[in-house]
Amino acid sequence: MAAPVDWGDLKFFFEFAQRGSLSAAAQNLGVDHSTVARRIEALEHHLGVRLVDRLPRAYHLTAVGERVLDLTRQVEAGILDIERFAHGSDLLPTGVVRLSGPPSITSHFFAPRMLALRQRYPDLQVELIGEPRQVSLSRREADLALRLFRPREKDLVARHLASVGFGLYGSVEYLAEHERATWDYLGYDESLEDVPQQRWLKMIAGERQLALRTNDLTTLLTAVRAGGGLAALPHILAHGDAALKTVTTEVPPPTRDLWLLFHRDLGRSPRIRAVIDHIVAITSEARAAFRGES
Numbered sequence: 001m002a003a004p005v006d007w008g009d010l011k012f013f014f015e016f017a018q019r020g021s022l023s024a025a026a027q028n029l030g031v032d033h034s035t036v037a038r039r040i041e042a043l044e045h046h047l048g049v050r051l052v053d054r055l056p057r058a059y060h061l062t063a064v065g066e067r068v069l070d071l072t073r074q075v076e077a078g079i080l081d082i083e084r085f086a087h088g089s090d091l092l093p094t095g096v097v098r099l100s101g102p103p104s105i106t107s108h109f110f111a112p113r114m115l116a117l118r119q120r121y122p123d124l125q126v127e128l129i130g131e132p133r134q135v136s137l138s139r140r141e142a143d144l145a146l147r148l149f150r151p152r153e154k155d156l157v158a159r160h161l162a163s164v165g166f167g168l169y170g171s172v173e174y175l176a177e178h179e180r181a182t183w184d185y186l187g188y189d190e191s192l193e194d195v196p197q198q199r200w201l202k203m204i205a206g207e208r209q210l211a212l213r214t215n216d217l218t219t220l221l222t223a224v225r226a227g228g229g230l231a232a233l234p235h236i237l238a239h240g241d242a243a244l245k246t247v248t249t250e251v252p253p254p255t256r257d258l259w260l261l262f263h264r265d266l267g268r269s270p271r272i273r274a275v276i277d278h279i280v281a282i283t284s285e286a287r288a289a290f291r292g293e294s
Contacts, residue, residue, distance in 0.1 A: 005046060010072060012039035013051060017061060017069045093271040094123040099279075101146030103130030104217035105164075105258075108237050109286070110146075110279070117278045124271055132215065137263050143272055144279075145261040148195075157267055159260040159276070161283040162290040166197045166253045167246040168204065169238045170230040175245055184211035184229030191215050196254035197232040203251050235292030246292075258283070258290070 015036070016025040022033040029036065037059075044051050051065035061069060101110065107130050114126050135141040137156060151158050170183070185205040188198045192215060201210075211229050214220060220231045225243050232253070238244050260279055266272050283290070 006042065009039045009043035009046070010075070012036050013043050014069070014072045014076065016040060016052075016059070017065070017072070022059060093121050093274040095271045096125045096127060097144065097271055097275045098127045098129060098142045099144045099146070099275065100129040100131060100135045100142035102148065102217070103132065104221070104237060105234070106130040106146065107218070110282075113282045114278070117275065121274060124274060126275060137261060143262065143266060144275060147259050147261060148256045150257065150259055151261050155264050156261050157264050159262075159280065161258045161260050161280065162287045164256045164258050165235045165291045166200070166232050166255070167235055167238065167292055168201075168230055168249050168253070169224055169233045169244045169246050171225055171227045171243055172245050174224075174227040174229070175247065186210060186212040186214075186220055186223050186229045186231040188220075189213040189215050196256060197234075200251060200254050201232040204249055234290075236286065236290045239289065239292050255291075 012025065012029065012035075015029055016022060019025045019028060022036045026033040026036045040052060040059075047068075049064045049068075050062050051068055052059045053062055099106075099110070106128050111128055114128065117124065117126065129135070129142060134147070135145055137143070137145055138153070146161075148164065185201060185208060187201045187205075187210045188195065190213075192198055212220075212223055214223075217233075217237070221233060221237060223229070224231050224233065224238075225241070230247070233244075235246075239246070260276065262272060262276065267276065
């Protein structure tokens with residue numbers, strides 16, 4: 001197989017053909033005219049055709065040279081398209097990015113804060129998928145995933161976002177009307193028995209049966225607001241709620257880590273990168289709120 005065309009030789013030929021003389025091409029390229037002539041000769045030798053007629057006072061394109069010039073213009077246009085695509089994609093991400101995460105945090109914290117990203121990049125669409133199950137990024141069930149535990153899958157990048165603090169919360173009215181000995185506790189069902197906040201709540205409740213059990217954090221939050229009892233709630237969802245109040249406990253509340261996951265190869269995509277950077281920015285601003293600090 002013949003060696004591929006030296007793109008450098010093609011560049012010299014194109015500059016000469018565009019400028020109309022060796023001296024003009026040489027000046028624009030920052031070389032002497034003999035270098036331009038030598039590179040054109042090298043291109044002719046490689047292609048096995050004559051591209052220019054060498055007259056005593058000037059070089060002129062042959063008919064073959066004119067055709068090669070037309071084809072070279074197409075090459076230049078393709079290179080410019082690549083540059084525009086690269087720069088344009090970097091500045092203006094487009095397409096759909098699917099973000100999966102725990103339903104309550106996804107809907108209460110991330111959903112309202114993703115609007116600014118949409119305003120910045122109108123052609124970028126973010127699909128928020130609130131689901132408790134662990135999606136597979138390798139099978140492209142989502143592009144990005146939020147998890148409350150560090151992943152162990154290979155080829156995934158894990159970015160730590162925040163430490164999620166929990167507290168024991170009840171409604172202001174409920175706490176005013178009930179003594180500690182009569183408090184009802186609301187928690188998760190058996191599917192979430194092993195999560196840290198559930199184990200902590202059961203330590204506090206002791207022998208008392210939970211008055212309500214659910215697999216959904218939003219349901220817990222709604223029940224606490226309605227005066228159903230006390231529950232272990234993340235500060236990021238409950239701390240700023242005027243209808244709720246946290247109470248001190250003898251056993252320190254747990255803290256969980258929030259991670260952002262993405263496949264290493266996808267992390268190079270401008271649309272994915274834009275969403276990653278936005279998520280990191282909004283969680284960085286709210287790290288104190290995640291911990292329950294004012």
